[in-house]
Amino acid sequence: MRKKQWLYYLPYILWIILFVLAPVALIVYQSFFDINGQATLANYATYFQSGTYLKMTLNSLWYAFLITLITLLFSYPTAYWLHQTKHKQLWLLLIILPTWINLLLKAYAFIGIFSQDGAINHFLGWFGIGPQQILFTNFSFLVVATYIEIPFMILPIFNSLEELNPSLVNASRDLGASNWQTFTKVILPLTMAGVKAGIQAIFIPSLSLFMLTRLIGGNRVITLGTAIEEHFLTTMNWGMGSTIGVVLIVAMGLIMLMTGEQKAKKKVTNK
Amino acid sequence: MNKLGRITLVILVVCAALFGGTVELQKSQGYTQANTLTLYNWGDYIDPALVKKFERQTGYHVSIETFDSNEAMYTKIKQGGTAYDLAVPSEYMIEKMRKANLLKPIDHHRLTGYQNIGTNFLNQPFDPGNRYSLPYFWGTLGIIYNDQLVKKPVTHWADLWSPDYRGQLMVVDSARDMMAVGLISNGRSVNSTNPVVLKAAKDKLDQMAPNVKAIVADEIKMYMVQNEASVAVTWSGEAAEMLANNPHLHYVIPAEGSNLWFDNLVIPKTAKHEKAAYAFLNFMLTPKNAAQNAAYIGYSTPNIPAKSLLPKSTRTNPGYYPSQKVLNRLQVYSDLSPTTVGLYNDLFLEFKMQH
Numbered sequence: 243m244r245k246k247q248w249l250y251y252l253p254y255i256l257w258i259i260l261f262v263l264a265p266v267a268l269i270v271y272q273s274f275f276d277i278n279g280q281a282t283l284a285n286y287a288t289y290f291q292s293g294t295y296l297k298m299t300l301n302s303l304w305y306a307f308l309i310t311l312i313t314l315l316f317s318y319p320t321a322y323w324l325h326q327t328k329h330k331q332l333w334l335l336l337i338i339l340p341t342w343i344n345l346l347l348k349a350y351a352f353i354g355i356f357s358q359d360g361a362i363n364h365f366l367g368w369f370g371i372g373p374q375q376i377l378f379t380n381f382s383f384l385v386v387a388t389y390i391e392i393p394f395m396i397l398p399i400f401n402s403l404e405e406l407n408p409s410l411v412n413a414s415r416d417l418g419a420s421n422w423q424t425f426t427k428v429i430l431p432l433t434m435a436g437v438k439a440g441i442q443a444i445f446i447p448s449l450s451l452f453m454l455t456r457l458i459g460g461n462r463v464i465t466l467g468t469a470i471e472e473h474f475l476t477t478m479n480w481g482m483g484s485t486i487g488v489v490l491i492v493a494m495g496l497i498m499l500m501t502g503e504q505k506a507k508k509k510v511t512n513k
Numbered sequence: 514m515n516k517l518g519r520i521t522l523v524i525l526v527v528c529a530a531l532f533g534g535t536v537e538l539q540k541s542q543g544y545t546q547a548n549t550l551t552l553y554n555w556g557d558y559i560d561p562a563l564v565k566k567f568e569r570q571t572g573y574h575v576s577i578e579t580f581d582s583n584e585a586m587y588t589k590i591k592q593g594g595t596a597y598d599l600a601v602p603s604e605y606m607i608e609k610m611r612k613a614n615l616l617k618p619i620d621h622h623r624l625t626g627y628q629n630i631g632t633n634f635l636n637q638p639f640d641p642g643n644r645y646s647l648p649y650f651w652g653t654l655g656i657i658y659n660d661q662l663v664k665k666p667v668t669h670w671a672d673l674w675s676p677d678y679r680g681q682l683m684v685v686d687s688a689r690d691m692m693a694v695g696l697i698s699n700g701r702s703v704n705s706t707n708p709v710v711l712k713a714a715k716d717k718l719d720q721m722a723p724n725v726k727a728i729v730a731d732e733i734k735m736y737m738v739q740n741e742a743s744v745a746v747t748w749s750g751e752a753a754e755m756l757a758n759n760p761h762l763h764y765v766i767p768a769e770g771s772n773l774w775f776d777n778l779v780i781p782k783t784a785k786h787e788k789a790a791y792a793f794l795n796f797m798l799t800p801k802n803a804a805q806n807a808a809y810i811g812y813s814t815p816n817i818p819a820k821s822l823l824p825k826s827t828r829t830n831p832g833y834y835p836s837q838k839v840l841n842r843l844q845v846y847s848d849l850s851p852t853t854v855g856l857y858n859d860l861f862l863e864f865k866m867q868h
Binding site: 277278294297298301353357358359375377378456457460461462464468469472473475476477478479482 | 582584585588680683686688726727728729730732735736739740741851852854855858859862863865866868
């Protein structure tokens with residue numbers, strides 16, 4: 243029986259080794275070689291001494307933060323409303339639907355909407371305030387990034403709202419809490435897990451967004467993803483590209499630690 | 514069998530059936546290992562009608578795989594496991610592949626129509642005596658502008674710095690090409706390796722930053738056609754496509770000089786069907802075929818008799834077929850050392866951060 247159980251784990255273990263552990267190990271390994279194949283720590287020195295990379299890192303963090311914040315502001319009320327409505331499954335489907343379409347196609351659709359001759363500028367034209375430059379601005383970049391990421395924030399929050407026991411909410415009201423108090427003291431703390439899952443699902447990919455930065459941002463927004471792409475495809479300096487990759491992986495670990503903290507604590511107290 | 518097992522089985526059976534289906538389909542179209550020529554080309558870089566014609570004439574089947582950068586192509590051929598019979602790298606990459614021993618020499622005795630290629634395009638420093646490559650298309654880097662959106666024609670690189678074009682300029686997301694614009698504006702060679710010279714070129718580019726609306730790639734075509742920007746830096750062939758869709762656009766090669774580039778056909782070391790490869794080379798050397806391809810793609814053909822078959826408006830357009838005087842001022846990229854390529858890219862990245 244035991245033996246058989248071990249067999250069930252095999253595909254999972256193989257998957258993790260081949261597609262998670264091995265690539266990460268390779269990236270770390272590559273990051274210690276310079277462009278001529280010599281083992282060195284110079285890549286890290288370059289990274290931490292160059293104003294360009296540090297500025298780019300700050301830039302990436304700042305935009306990832308903004309994207310996460312905006313999606314959160316939109317997602318929580320949406321998920322809450324979704325949780326209350328009648329035809330949940332239908333609304334949910336409508337939110338998931340856009341994620342089935344390729345990212346590139348969605349980006350091109352936005353180019354059409356935002357361009358000088360696009361729908362929005364036509365609309366603004368009616369009021370005599372168009373055409374405005376919308377493409378290649380930070381605004382358009384944030385709008386498109388938010389649009390693309392939003393389902394990944396709504397879903398975990400929605401799930402945690404669904405899991406919330408309604409009798410807790412009723413009890414809070416019975417005991418005289420106002421709506422606002424019920425929300426801040428009961429609902430929000432109990433759905434925090436969903437919020438954190440959403441933050442993880444958005445913040446980390448946003449750090450390395452690169453295609454949107456060019457298509458929608460016109461390279462006005464430069465993130466670490468841009469630099470990695472360039473190092474692997476143009477410069478062929480895989481070492482430097484990997485170094486930036488390692489930095490991203492470390493950042494990812496930090497975010498996971500920060501957002502996963504409470505769960506760990508809870509486990510300890512449960513024991 | 515439980516439900517999970519049944520579902521798994523169904524999925525596996527469907528996969529096997531689909532795979533078998535594609536194999537059968539390819540067989541029924543006549544694709545087999547023995548008579549298929551694999552062409553590794555840039556996307557949309559050959560007239561599909563010509564491919565059909567070649568298949569009809571020779572009985573070979575052509576399978577086309579595409580790449581979107583010289584570096585991606587290089588990596589793929591170098592890693593092996595591929596069986597490309599022909600590839601279409603640009604000049605500096607041919608030099609790099611030649612040095613890395615990735616190319617088979619071309620036997621000129623097996624070619625018919627080699628003399629059709631203009632002497633301007635042969636015996637270039639990147640491949641002396643054309644031992645490894647045959648010119649496919651050539652072109653230039655230049656400026657495209659919209660005559661409705663600018664007051665006077667743009668003719669010099671220096672115009673790009675003019676305060677008239679604040680926030681109106683689109684440039685290509687290519688380190689080598691944009692650094693070349695900076696270098697030429699400073700009166701330097703596009704193959705400079707001196708870090709001080711390169712830094713100066715980047716400082717020059719930085720001064721252009723307020724004019725730059727966006728740094729983009731292929732999308733330039735779409736944006737210029739839709740009047741999204743008034744001036745752009747782009748390649749001649751891309752310009753041809755834009756001009757065809759918007760009559761207000763004009764392409765200029767700045768008088769100070771610019772980059773002259775080549776895309777040449779080469780036979781990679783990994784080629785399996787040399788005979789088919791030579792048949793294709795000879796097919797493309799035929800003036801009528803080269804002219805048809807040039808008319809379709811819009812880039813300039815190095816095939817002299819083919820050029821005379823093109824419409825007069827194309828043939829005499831100085832943007833595509835510049836005079837000898839202009840040609841003499843153009844510079845060809847050479848393969849730079851990895852460290853220098855790294856420097857070019859780091860500087861360009863800094864420029865991108867600036868803008």
